Amino acid sequence: MRTNTDAGFDIEVRSGRVVGHVHLPEGEPSGVVMVHPATATPERFYAGFAEYLTGRGLAAVTYDLHGTGASGHPRDHRGTRMRDWMSQDVPAVAAWTRDRFAGLPLFAIGHSLGGHAMVLGHGLEGVERFVTVASHLASTRRIASAAERMRVAAVLNVVGPSLSRTFGYMPARRLGLGEDMPAGAMLEWGRWSRNDGYFFDDPTMGAVEAAARVTVPALMVGASDDPWGSPAQVDALAARLASAPVVRRTFTPAELGLSKIGHHGLMRRDVGDRAWPELVDWLTGGRAS
Secondary structure (H helix, E strand, O other): OOOEEOOOEEEEEOOEEEEEEEEEOOOOOOOEEEEEOOOOOOHHHHHHHHHHHHHOOOEEEEEEOOOOHHHOOHHHHOOOOHHHHHHHHHHHHHHHHHHHOOOOOEEEEEEOHHHHHHHOOOOOOOEEEEEEEOOOOOOHHHOOOHHHHHHHHHHHHHHHHHHHHHHOEEOHHHHOOOOOEEHHHHHHHHHHHOOOOHHHHOOOOOHHHHHHHOOOOEEEEEEOOOOOOOHHHHHHHHOOOOOOOEEEEEEOOOOOOOOOOOOOHHHOHHHHOOOHHHHHHHHHOOOOO
8 A cells, every 4th residue: 555655744842843754544544653763763764664554544653853863963952861852752743643633543652762751651642552662671781691781881881971972962873873862862871771770760750650650551562582672671661560551572583484683673674564463453452454
């Protein structure tokens, strides 16, 4: 089925602007799915998933976090933190989507940071169900592989902060770590990663209480070979949703007929499309075509 992408949207948030697009099916959509992105992951990465959603008769909303990609250069948003993306961008896009598609069932999928935002209750007003993909309790010390643990610690606590302070932003592209990002986000990421409970151990976040207030049903998905978000780490995040019905699902490379999934694989077209039918069926309660 052909995907129609409109001229896009531009939403003002407290720290900047969020630029994104709406992807429409050929006929009237039966519902709309917001795709909240991962850290340093551009909107274009989710084009394949958006196309799959429109093929199921759903509208899809994708965007770049402010200070990344089309939503501004990170150097101009030096002070933007990860908490700002979660507390500003996600609810702003959700509010815009509710207005744009008033009367339609509203669903959301959050990849990594996007899922963290919803676990903390951001952007859930009017949402019937949400899915998190590769969202986990992202403490570096919880990474099982010693080599990967040392590599991630070096990036988040040494290289990233040093480069961010030098350039005024994190030049992630040069390191093959995704999109460049604001210095504030990189520095906060590093601080949280040193806590056993990630942002739940940051007293300024009120994260424990926020997660406990969430009541929207959630499907929390991960991959068995994710080096950063192991099943145990996803379980640890899921446990924070004390008041919400939570379903856990771990995909293995073998069941998808693959050699590897990894942290981003479930959202890649050549990997994730083998898992997407199950995710969308659960998300929509089987109402998507």
